[in-house]
Amino acid sequence: MGEAIVITSGKGGVGKTTATLNIGAAMALRGAHVLLVDTDIGLRNLDVVMGLEEKVVYDLVDVVEGKCRLRQALVEDPRFFGRLHLLPAAQTRDKDAVTAEQMDALISDLTQNVDYVLIDCPAGIEQGFRNAVAGANQAVVVTMPEVSAVRDADRVIGLLRACDLPAPRLIVNRVRSGMVRRGDMMRTGDMVEMLGCELLGEIPDDEAVIRAGNLGEPVARGTSPVSLAYRAIAARLMGQEEPREESAPPTLLRRLARLFG
Amino acid sequence: MLGRERTRDVARARLGNVLREDRTAVSARDLALMQLDVLAALSDYLEMERDQAHITVSRDRGAGRSLLEFTVPIRSVRRRR
Numbered sequence A: 001m002g003e004a005i006v007i008t009s010g011k012g013g014v015g016k017t018t019a020t021l022n023i024g025a026a027m028a029l030r031g032a033h034v035l036l037v038d039t040d041i042g043l044r045n046l047d048v049v050m051g052l053e054e055k056v057v058y059d060l061v062d063v064v065e066g067k068c069r070l071r072q073a074l075v076e077d078p079r080f081f082g083r084l085h086l087l088p089a090a091q092t093r094d095k096d097a098v099t100a101e102q103m104d105a106l107i108s109d110l111t112q113n114v115d116y117v118l119i120d121c122p123a124g125i126e127q128g129f130r131n132a133v134a135g136a137n138q139a140v141v142v143t144m145p146e147v148s149a150v151r152d153a154d155r156v157i158g159l160l161r162a163c164d165l166p167a168p169r170l171i172v173n174r175v176r177s178g179m180v181r182r183g184d185m186m187r188t189g190d191m192v193e194m195l196g197c198e199l200l201g202e203i204p205d206d207e208a209v210i211r212a213g214n215l216g217e218p219v220a221r222g223t224s225p226v227s228l229a230y231r232a233i234a235a236r237l238m239g240q241e242e243p244r245e246e247s248a249p250p251t252l253l254r255r256l257a258r259l260f261g
Numbered sequence B: 001m002l003g004r005e006r007t008r009d010v011a012r013a014r015l016g017n018v019l020r021e022d023r024t025a026v027s028a029r030d031l032a033l034m035q036l037d038v039l040a041a042l043s044d045y046l047e048m049e050r051d052q053a054h055i056t057v058s059r060d061r062g063a064g065r066s067l068l069e070f071t072v073p074i075r076s077v078r079r080r081r
Helices: A016-029 A046-050 A060-064 A100-110 A127-134 A147-161 A177-181 A188-195 A207-215 A225-237 A252-260 B007-024 B028-042
Strands: A003-008 A034-038 A084-087 A116-120 A138-143 A169-175 A198-204 B046-048 B054-060 B065-071 B074-077
Touching (some): A003 A016, A003 A127, A016 A138, A016 A225, A034 A046, A060 A100, A100 A116, A147 A188, A147 B007, A188 B007, A198 A225, B007 B054
Parallel strands (some): A003 A116, A034 A116
Antiparallel strands (some): B046 B074
């Protein structure tokens, strides 16, 4: 029986979908069987971010309505040797096409066959959010160092606390270390303190994410700082804690590797 | 850096204000009205420095509750029959 982790944020555009893909990819690289579920019905995105849009035939709503078998709707990511699959959202339906009860039943079905089900939640706190959270047994909140994004994260954390879930953990995305040093970007520590929740990881703002997005590839496979950050987050979620990057000053060798990575 | 305000400090302060309001769900306008009502309720008993009155609602997440604090300097206690 696998874990079902919902990836949420409240605000749109903070990198939920990219985070879902890359955490999933990093987990698959560690040997886990992972299924990504796009619950953003009507605004399907995860298939495109993964570069699998041409392969989508059936979707989540088709499965729920019994129009196809689950196997037929799953799309395999060929780069991960059968360890990473996608259940796409429907594009031509709306959020009310599925109820929270149906989602709950679907997700518990899905966890029977894989180690991790990652649920990509739509922006907002309405029906789509309630559906995405319904079947989850863990929650991750993605935010970025902006007042509006942290405010929405706080709202979502409040809503998640009211659910029957362990305390949500935080990912701070798009951190620009130069701006943090110059005092022009909020520190991750400040945000963690204000939100009062545990930090899962910090992801640097990196052009590698945009390049990977253009290509429809996960960035987690590369050697950029973003790739390393996603792999560390995946390890933590899998309970395989790695020493934190910032705990030891980088050795010359590691610095060089990063320079040429 | 010299002479330039760090925008992070502004962001943090604004965020703090927004979160406080969101979490307690008491708007600045309602706070001001509450303060007037409290002052009116106490005016039979106390003469107060009304312009130095201060009301806040803060959220204690650890204890899972909100706390209302009202402070006002007292000028004198009214004699009541």
